[in-house]
Amino acid sequence: MKRIFALTTLLFSLSAISQVAVGKLNDGRLRGSSVDLETMMKFKSRTTVYFYSETEAEFFAEYGDQLKKEWSVTPLLFVPREEAEEYLSKPEKFNF
Numbered sequence: 001m002k003r004i005f006a007l008t009t010l011l012f013s014l015s016a017i018s019q020v021a022v023g024k025l026n027d028g029r030l031r032g033s034s035v036d037l038e039t040m041m042k043f044k045s046r047t048t049v050y051f052y053s054e055t056e057a058e059f060f061a062e063y064g065d066q067l068k069k070e071w072s073v074t075p076l077l078f079v080p081r082e083e084a085e086e087y088l089s090k091p092e093k094f095n096f
Contacts, residue, residue, distance in 0.1 A: 047075040048095040051084045 048071070052060050060067075060078045068076050074095060079087060087094050 043095055044074055046093055046095045047077055048073070049077045049079055049087050051079055051081045051087075051096070053081055 057080065064078045067078075077087075088096070
């Protein structure tokens with residue numbers, strides 16, 4: 001009985017410690033300068049490209065489609081870093 005109590009107490013204390021925020025809390029507002037409407041519309045009119053490394057390839061193969069469903073701000077592409085130059089040469093079409 002003492003072991004169960006000790007284990008339960010330990011688990012609760014670890015979960016309480018893991019909930020500590022580091023830094024300033026995000027209140028949902030942008031920090032610093034605000035984004036003007038023209039900049040936001042330009043961002044939304046382009047496709048967002050995330051370049052991933054070889055070590056991340058398995059993750060994006062498995063979860064990439066789900067991430068694309070959840071990201072609703074712009075069209076989203078996950079591209080291997082080896083293919084980055086093709087996209088970087090067209091900054092007027094893509095967000096990075």
